[in-house]
Amino acid sequence: MLYHWYEATHAMLSPYRAMADATKLALNSPVNPFSHMPMAKQMAAGAEMFERATRRYGKPGFELPTALVGGERVAVTEKAVWQRPFCDLVHFQRALPARRRPDPKVLIVAPMSGHYATLLRGTVEAFLPNHEVFITDWLDARRVPLADGRFDLDDYVDYIVSMLHFLGPDTHVMAVCQPAVPVFMAVARMEAEDDPFVPTTLTLMGGPIDTRSNPTAVNKLAEERGTEWFRRNVITTVPFPHPGMLRPVYPGFLQINGFMSMNLDRHVDAHREMFRNLVKGDGDNAQKHRSFYDEYLAVMDLTAEFYLQTIERVFVEHHLPRGTMMHRNERVDPKAIKRVALLTVEGEKDDITGGGQTLAAHGLATSIPEDMRHHHLQAAVGHYGVFNGSRFRADIAPRVMDFMRTHAYRKAQAAKPPAKAPAKDKPSTKPTVLKMIRGGRTADAAKGS
Template structure:
């Protein structure tokens, strides 16, 4: 696999003339000044050229593009700002216009699993009106020079601890999918150290806390193949074209191929429907397709050490639920969690993190009062629907907001003994 990235870049380079030519033909046949553009065959050819150009393109990092929101019934402007930065991550916040009352601080920890943080644009938009929102913007490993050093799961946890300290006090955290394990680990380490910067609450959404429960195809693959197989078949070097040249990575294009293969029929059907929309002139439907796939097809590389350590720790060894996870050699003791409240959110049809995997966090923290634990199982949603879409906006986001307000109003020291929150 060492030269896979070089072959990939070579293939892209060879396709460039054809891609540029297809784009030129599309523009020519779509120009109203061209009489041929009104012929049915011209529309079909233009549609085919656009589809070819899109499936052979490398998609760049999208923007959040959030310019306004509604706070207390008023439309206010939103401005994006960097408030924390390290070589492999920066934290963005979304400054809003005048907000009458102080609102809870919420750090959304985006997944570092191939897609950019902008995949959570809908999540951010839903939480902005009632929270001061921060979000992790993880760096593409191919853009980080070797001189920046390594980035593994231990480094990830260190980053989280620093964020919690620097963005606090009174910080609430939301971990979407992959970061559920490192977020819980970071909180446990800080609790064991009696840190004053422990977050008030953490919301874990579709996270692989214990992948032995309701194992999905993704979980089974990791368990069957093991870390060594992934190291032999999925790790390669970044070519000299990028700042991160010669860094060992798990490339985004491999992760994307895995995502696409899981629901190949659905993606093929979606592209066939877009072709029909282009031919028939259904611009709105075609634009929705473009918006979704501009985001979905934009992927980033992960450092090899982070990817392999995560596979081994989370999916092969199940180290966290077994009580065997270590951070820089020291045990990660979930029994140390006594202050940080936990809300676990799962989707009924989640095919990435099965039902019960996130719920496990509530059972693995015996010394956290029951009054600071809550669980929400959302019916009729898959993995993506846990953090995006209509049910997230209308049901899950308000549920999270209510939990945050309740925990903020009730400090850990004042919690009644063992009151179950459902």
Template sequence: MLYYLYEMNHAAIAPWRAAADAANLFWKNPVNPIAQTYMGRSVAASLDLFERVTRRYGKPSFGITEIPVDGVTVSIAEERILHKTFCTLVHFSKRWPAEKAPVKQPKLLIVAPMSGHYATLLRGTVAAMLPHADVYITDWVDARQVPLRYGSFDLDDYIDYVIEMLELLGPDVHVMAVCQPSVPVLAAVSVMAKRQKPKQPRSMILMGGPVDTRRNPTVVNRLAVARGVDWFRKNAIVNVPFPHPGYMRDVYPGFLQLTGFMTMNLDRHMDAHRELFWHLVEGDGDAAEKQTEFYDEYLSVMDLTAEFYLQTVEKVFVNHELPRGLFRHRDEKVDPSAITKTALMTIEGERDDISGVGQTEAAHDLCSGLQPDKKQHLLQKGVGHYGVFNGSRFRGDAVPRIVDFMRKHA
């Protein structure tokens, strides 16, 4: 019923959106003498904000067309090299200029979080790593777009996907997990090590992930423990409504996840939109564009399959199965101590309010089979969750250390 109410609200507000768009044509028309007045700009800014907060945001594009590599501008083409039901593996292929010999770079698989946002949330991460690596990324599919006849997708399937991609790209591949996938990526590498797979990754970079949420628990962690998985099953799982392709599929809807993210820092988001309004009124296009670009991405959300979401809540946030040695993949015990070949780097943000300090670093204790020279930890000072994998501090501080770590263990 909740999803139907959400769709009905969008349908009910559609005429008002159309009216706002029509009014904006009047208030922004250059031949309108009132358009350049303070009142005209204020009305136009109000209409713009109304359009933005009521818009249904679709999947953004990566939009990376070129990148500088050693002073040379290299064209980038997106290639989809592996198609799975719930994920596509995207390769950012470099097209080197004729006068420049291609530079061999290490392969890097970035596993994007499947936590409500699209993989394009890591656009900045991809752009920062492209000058230094041959980059691939997991592009997860919106569950409401997958017909029910294609079956389910759970945490075991997620781990299988990661293993398949590592074996496709290996053995000279490095893997980076951003936030949520830190646990399934660590599990996937552990399974590969235990099975003595020949294409184990050279290194594994875990960034702001909930490896052990018992350490320095955040509001998110405490909520999961307090509510329990049954509460989430009853209150957060809904059916996809008609006419979406995934009609009748049980999902955790993206709009619920977004609501949770927004309410955690509601004052900050309200201040940001208040600032956006005044930027529009004052004609500060650069500042307004910077904010709209961020929210175009932040407000674009996707649905997760119910089985994947509930298993993640239960295994990672409620039962803490991986750090307690209870995590199993298809009835096979996951043992991170079996990892001896894949070097481990963990990165955390000092002000991360999603994955607390120490939760990702816990992976070092679990990977007890690794020699000390194969382990490295970085705590980024003054950085929140988003800054762990994006922004100027990530580019200036974390990226050089990640690149050095990959080279050291190439």
């Protein structure tokens, strides 16, 4: 009934939201003689804050129409090149000249944790100039009909393997936050089966490989409550008239409430500042606030089976670091990973994935040669800064790109057939110049005697 109450409340507030929107427009109208009065500005600001607080935020767009490639601005087109009921693989196709050498392929696996893949817009933008970028665009579970079946952690791993087969060899994979675990699992299973389509490099960024290391408030809550508490308290069914009606889900509106409650003071301060900026007419800062929260408050539902399995296996029972993780009745063995170079990235101030949780991947994948692994701890960034923002663009992204290119080159060099050893010269029967000179001198000396 939880979802039904949420929908009923949203519908009940619709007339008031429309009234607030009309009030804001009227009070901000340049033809309104009262629009410049302090009271009118405060009322308009309050109306906008109410409308935004009660709005349902739709899925944003990536809004990356162009990219700067080789000093030239080229058009970028989004195209879904691989599709399944719960995910589209989106390719950012760049209008490049045919003569240009192919750029490395990068599969960015976006988190399936309540937000849309557009949260990684800055990540995609950083890689577009020098890479063929693909990203997982996970679908909102409430929009997937019940007839399309279930989606759990095993299905997630299968999706990743299928995408890597679709993209072919020499692909680089970058998993951001939550997908670090299923992507790590997928690569381990592919290596165990000697799959020729394993990626060249695997980059894990702020992912919960072992949440026993430096547990955060999120990790502690999961362990304290246990899987059954989440099953009883946060799982509900999608109501009519959504296409996924009757599907059991973990609703996005609960996820965003959880996220915001972790840093409630910061969000309250941000909205107070937004109100002040609206009153004093600071449009630039007000627009920054709108842009951030339009993205942050746009959430999607997760299937109940995927959410509960993740809680149980990753956060409560720690299957991966304990060596008990299974995929389709097959044990996941990270030691099977031998051919894939591994890079892990963490943020010094990450309050979602604590320090050491991603680094733990190196302690599990011990068969990877030492010169094919690297860890980077980025100073002064939190969870979001690991994959977005100025420090990501200046420090993290260049390191990741360099890691990818370095190991792509090494792999290409190792694949070349060994050069043939030069054939040894047979002893020549012809006299050398030195012998001829010496021989001539000897003959002359004989004649003189």
